[in-house]
Amino acid sequence: MSEPKSSTCTRLSQVMGISHDSVNRFLLRESYEPKDLFDEAQKLLDMVGGTLNVDDTTLDKPYSQKMALVGHFWSGKHRRAVKGLNLVTLYYTDVQGRSLPVNYRVYDKADDKTKNDYFQDMLAEVLAWGLRPAFATGDSWYSCEKNLKTVKNHQMGLMFAVEANRTVSVEKGTWVQVQRLDVPEEGLMVWLRNFGPVKLFRTRLKDQLRHYLACLPDAQGYSTFGRLNFQKLHDQHWGIEQYHRLLKQVCNVERFQVRGKVPILNHIFAALCSFVQLQEMRFTHAIVNAYQWKTELFTQVVATFVTGFIPGKKHLNPQFRTTVNA
Template identity: 35%
Template sequence: MSNQYRITDTDYIHFLVAATCDVSCVKAADCYSKAGIVVSHDKFNRFLTRQSLTTETLWMEVAPCIERRNGWLVLDDTVIDKIHSEKIETTHFQWSGKHRKVVKGIGLVTLVWTDGTNTFPVDYRIYDIDCDGKTKNDHLRDMLQTANDRGFNPYFVMFDSWYSGIENLKYLDLLGWNWFTRVKKNRMVNPDRAGNVQVSSLAIPDDGLEVHLRKYGFIRVFHSVNKKGSDRYWATNCLTMDYVDRKSLQAICWSIENYHRALKELCCVEDCKVRKAAGQKNHINCSIRAYIRLEAVNQQQDITIYQAKWEIHSNAIAEYLKDPKYAL
């Protein structure tokens, strides 16, 4: 084909599904040219910086893969590393769980749906408070309202302690949804009407303890210990929850951690070097939609997303092995 070929978001997503790492507009153009579609890298650059891909494009693709009246919604944020960048827009210094310190990067707040086996992102927001004035908690409530408008009725909504503020908990109550969250060890609760104490000072049985949370109402708190021996505290508005339920939900919470890891390892979400905010946002949108294609294979054919990615690479390696170009 000639260089008149028009780049679409689907073209770029296909490239991200197959790519390994360190992607760029130059490499995208090179790969398409070798596939018989001659196109310049400038076209990919213009596509990224001049399009305006919204979260609605994600929803249109993921909606057929999920069941809105079942499953769990899990929310968390991650940092798309831009540690060494100086001129990439939308970057902020923020805490990174991966690096265990404040780093420079793009904040991505994501809401995923899971049935316990498959995990699909259903909404996301870019944390850019200098542009829109919204905090991560604002983004949480925006996505919860959107999910409600789309007809979701999850078993539980789950999130980290960062999002366990009273305003968010009350907002979930207004929606009529059960919630389950981590809480910090110094969270103040009242177990016996004698006054507020830190949750870490309580003797919490395996089946949890009902306590009163100031300005909210009664909740149930739980205690667990992770593999490193560190204490973890949990809370829910489901007062009948027991040890088995807590342990099950705690495991389901990890679905979003696995999603973030796969998004970075398999879908090149951190590898875009475009400086303009629009380019970064469009790249993130396409990376998330690339993940959907891999997870859909998992759902339909019962192979993991890592196996699906390896199929692409193993076929390419097999073609090279037929005629090793760089053999001595």
């Protein structure tokens, strides 16, 4: 969290006064698992009644040559497939609005699994560990029939994005793409093929129309499930994007220089734990904003350097005219 540029073994050895090899041995020796992250997170969360979000992000590694787990993955930032690692996360928001990652996977071709397989595995794990969410949400990548049925079979509500060409039925025997429907603000009841009744919502995000399907465990709840309910779930779902941004910009999850699979996984685990610690400080009001907190770490250092550097440098100031505050 405190390193402004690159969290490497050499840099930690300089800061802590320990050998570079001891840091490297630590990364090679430990074997942290997703359950270890869950154990850290559950201390700070209400495990019942929240919203479980699934999404993935690409960790850019454009110059890697012999680094494990690196492949080509779609990047929303670059709007194309780029070279890097793919991190899939289950991100939980409890009823009090506190949010933390509770399970994760780093895509590995050797597993011979898709991201949807990872989602189903991670969902089964967190439920076995004691998490009891009321809803699950995800983007259109995770809205396949099998995923939706898996969530529904666990007696959970769901809200997943769907592509504009996904077909549903309003009248029996007639199938139409969701983009061609007139969807009211309070949603539209439709029938999803091979699944059942769902409520369709439409929203605009980044100048683009997006469609979401909501399914409730109790069919009688649809009459009162309207725009406000959808917006609350959507806001919680969007929180995982903020998590991805902070994980990269503050917790340095992309900035490592190890090549092996084990040290890479241990670095990513450490970055996730850093995020948990930042959120804990925010929950206890020790900090308000993680970005501001990290900036303030270096404010005094920079100020000390500037005040010590200025004496004897006044001849470098412009001599043409007096500065005017316009």
